[in-house]
Amino acid sequence: MNDLQWAPIGPPSPVSPPPLPPAQIDFTGDRGEFRRMVTRGAALELVTFGFYRFWLVTDIRRHLWSNTSVDGDAAEYTGRGKELLIGFLFALAILVPIYLGYFLVGIEAERWQGFASTPLFIAFYAFGQFAIFRARRYRLTRTVWRGVRFWMDGSGWAYSLRAMLWGLLVFLTLGLALPWREASLERYKMRHSHYGDLSGDFEATGWEFFKRGWWLWLLTPLAIVVPLLAPFFYAEFKAREWRWWLAGIRIGGVSLSSKLPHDAFYGLYWKVVGWSLLLFTLLGSWIAGCTALVMRLTDKSIEQLFGPKAGTSIPLLVLMAVGYLATALAFNVVMRVYLQRDLWVKVLETTHVHDIEAAANVKASGELASALGEGFADGLDVAGF
Template identity: 70%
Template sequence: MSYVPQQPPPLPPLTAGFSGVRGEFFRLVSRGAAIELITLGFYRFWLATDIRRHLWVNTAVDGDSAEYTGRGKELLIGFLFAMAILVPIYLAYFVVSVEAERYQGFASVPLVISFYAFGQFAIYRARRYRLTRTVWRGVRFWMDGSGWAYAGRAMLWTLLAVVTLGLAWPWRAAALERYKMQHSHYGDLRGDFEGRGWEFFKRAWYLWLVAPFALVLFPLLPFVYAQLKAVEWRWWLSGIRFSGVRLESNLPGNAFYGLYWKVIGWFFLLSLVSSVYFGGVAALTASLSGPDPDDLSPIQFYANHVPMLVAMALGYIALILALNVVMRLYLVRDMWATVLASIQVHGIEAMANVAAKGDLASALGEGFADGLDVAGF
């Protein structure tokens, strides 16, 4: 009898771990916000890189942490290239709207469609950039496929979702995620996505019914949105495949309730503080003003109130940056940790003998994403 070697039994599922210290992340984003204020926002490229590096390096599977190799300089260059393309489009639209004011409303339609297409292209290419800067066990993730092909699919699926009043959205999410995952790779392992739109719809159909009431009753809206995001995360994670490797998530539907309400609470608190600040600046300016404002020309009025305008602008920028710190702390770091705690990885042995493959992608897509405000992590 010939000897037939037996395959080793599959390893038990592994959990993903996150070891990042919350206080360290808070100091990182707080310091980054202060530098953003000094640099008029240009530090955000380096801050985004530092945030990703913190999240990646503190995320471990089977005892091995991920590595993020992106650089802030790459994001800045990609942003400048993207602006070189987007700014002429803005200027051309402005010229056309001035020359034909009565057609301006119709002229905005192709502009919105163009920017939506650019936005979807940017989402795809930004993900491609992030994947090629993600390394685990010395092997790089990478991505191929066409950003414009993805944008075309996204536009058609979005049109269908609009026509069906949002009911087609789960199928849109499944189709687009399948395209992205089937063009994603870890070394020579090809990705796939097995989530189905019907599965997503079955888990969240009741939220579509509640959503119109939630838009009117504000206290209900955060619960509905948080529930939807939790359902989407669990559905998405459980559909990811890389050859024999698959993820499974047990994220509960109420996992994000506290995070969203904390953000809302901080928003109201910071808004109250800023209102007191703005009122104080206005009162101080009024007490120090000389002539009656009605006796001054517009130029003299603004010249006499330059310090107030500067103080108001700084206060507004500080408010925006403080809100960014809050959102990055709760909706990026804490959400990341919450999601990772729900993940189990099956079939990790399929990644034992992976051959490195794939090239680095440019940061142009990330630049478009930043310029169109569709960037993510």
């Protein structure tokens, strides 16, 4: 007689739902609106002697953040231009005495001035790395998504020490250690970054970055010999760096992936080069025209204006200063349109968010950070956007 086998009676085994498709990141901002905003901001920078830039940077971030939607929800930037101005003034109160002290030491001991520049450079590099970390903390704490704020802890000086040691290694290896430096520093920043009660991490490695771009390191001397190749090499490097960086980001169970092509930034960098050549040509024409005008009005020859015994021509100096300032501000408009807005869009349109449901039930946490680090970053010219 055959043995009968009976299946146990009970509820069926639960079937896990299939994974959700990656969430899309959309950008809805209008390019013309952004261009008009930064052009108007540059004009206001001109009449306010540069102080409007704090409000312009805030407007740029608010435009980029508010027009970036993840899984249908847009981000929000809550920073204010007044905060950046106050942070900058506090930073100046610290940096100006350092500059002044170095100047006075140079006067008293001129022969030691060259040696004294080394510790000054080290000090400013340390301040710069501290500023990069603290500026990132400020930007994160002013970024809100779905009503929950990002935030950051950790020590800016600990980060600065790591950056200095890695920088020394990069110098000693002629840049070969750069991928491991970037991975280590990004890992420190991400492990101290949070979204509500979710903690961040960075899983990409220096070896992965090295494999993506080692041949660019070998071709760097060629770019020095043939400068026309430099924009291609740098655009190639930045595209590979962005794709590597995005793939390594983790916030709780949320991860990112990117399909950014290696040639995504070629057009952007060459447009910047083209606009730069045009602006410098216009500047040269402006200086030549101003010189001709002053010569005609003052009956002075070119030797009298620019020769070894030339006196100071106040009108010509003012006109040249206006030309230089206008060119610098126009160049900033070009940089902001192509290398901030357009680059931002190219990166976002090839990026997907995986396991976004892991951020569905996040509890708010963290505290707002001061804008002092952003002020340091602006004073040392290492600020990001």
